[in-house]
Amino acid sequence: MTEIADIALDAERCWEAVAARDGGSDGAFVYAVRSTGIYCRPSCPSRRPRREQVAFFALPDAAELAGFRACKRCAPREACPADPAAGVVAAACAVIAARLEQPPSLDDLGAAVGMSPHHLQRTFKRLVGVSPRAYADALRLDALKGRLRAGERVSEAIDAAGYGSPSRVYERADAQLGMPPAVYRGGGKGMQIGFTIVDSALGRLLVAATGRGLCAVSLGDDDEHLEYELRAEYRMAEIVRDDEIGAAVGVIQAYLDGRRPSMELPLDVQATAFQRQVWQALQAIPYGETRTYMQLAEGLGNPKAVRAVGRACATNPVSLVVPCHRAVGSDGKLHGFRWGLGRKQALLDMERKGAAAG
Ligand SMILES: [Zn+2]
CATH class of the missing domain: 3.30.160.70 (Methylated DNA-protein cysteine methyltransferase domain)
Structure with missing residues (x-):
């Protein structure tokens, strides 16, 4: 999953410029509105959102990386970057976007935009929030998501988005896509x-x-x-x-808080039949206990499916309610938890204590 750019902009001054529809600030930053998913230049004539709905980004590319789309009314991408360094970084973003199948090395990128690799790396990170390499990864993943959402077949979408092989995507799908490509295809449409x-x-x-x-x-x-x-x-x-x-x-x-062992809450999640089976098996593990991925696979009558079980655990969108933290490696060690291993340990400790207290 890509990170939200943490851009060191002076939010108060940005907000003043937005409130005043200050055309002189166009190109210095863009503002994005969470409730609409749209980002604008400061002078956009559209109605002003509430302050708490707004995030600021130094570059349109950073706003897009965080999942926002450009406003059609004010065309923020067409504003000329106010800061020369921002112009260089925007150009670097364009170079990366044009070469997704073979992302340029940092040296090549620096040569293409006329900035030393070291300086480019730092400036890029400052303005976009991630390194050029992470940016390239994110764009490629976006391309894949776009194709999956459009309903393209998984194998073709993976090919067209410039991934060498499907296995590379599946390896990283848990961490980056949040769910396997086939499931992602739905994208929550209509929800x-x-x-x-x-x-x-x-x-x-x-x-x-x-x-x-x-x-x-x-x-x-x-x-x-x-x-x-x-x-x-x-x-x-x-x-x-x-x-x-x-x-x-x-x-x-x-x-x-350790005050309620069971949570029988209704779910509305998109899942494959197999994921559903695994999640149900997880919900059947008693409070305070754990099962290994192998035990879960065997319980499903498919001892060979250990890895798939692990993947289904890792793609569980409803932590706690589907207690994927109760699944552990066959060595008894905690392997991966989307919300942090420290939290997994804390959950298990809390449950054991609660179960022992009866
Ligand atoms: Zn706008």
Whole structure:
């Protein structure tokens, strides 16, 4: 999953420029509106969003990396970069975009835009938020997602997005795509999702639901990143902040406080039949206990499917409620947890304590 660019812009001054529709700031930064997914130049004539809906980015490319689309009304990409370094970085972004199949080395990129590799690396990172290499990876992944969303066949989409082989995508799919390519194809189309982010015993807790049930439960340190991941996973869905999302949030918080062993909450998740089976098997593991991936695979009558079981655990979009933290390696060690190994350990400790206390 790509990171949201953490650009060191002076947010207060940016907001003043946006509020004043200051044309002199066009090209210095863009502002993005979370509720609409659109980014604009400061002088855009459109209605002003509420301050808390807005994020600022030094470059249009950084806003797009975070999943925002350019406003058709003010065409922010056409504003001339105010800072020469920003112009160079924008040019580097364009070079990378044009060569997705074979991303240029840092040396080649520097030569193409006329900046020393070292300086380019630093300036790029400062303005876009990630290194040129991570940017190339993200664009390629976006290209793949776009093709999958358009309904292209998985193998053809992988080819066309410039990946050497399907296995490379699948290896990284858990971490980057958030779910296997075949599942991603849906993109949450037609779903209406409300979400909220609250404090919990294990950090910030995002809970998202449709009218039918929970579609995402995730833990993290940074609200923006949590929201970004939700939007990346359900790119085609209509997503709005809804702090009145219902009783589920309290139930999950109580669970994290060790006060509620079981959470029988309705789910509304997109999954393959196999993923569903694995998730049900996870829900059947008693509170305070663990199973190995091998035991889970055997329980499903398919002992060869250990890796696939691991993958299904890693792509679980509703942490805690589908307790993928109760799955461990055959050596008893904790392997991977999308929301951090430290959190997995803390969850297991909390459950063991709770189970022992009866
Ligand atoms: Zn605009």
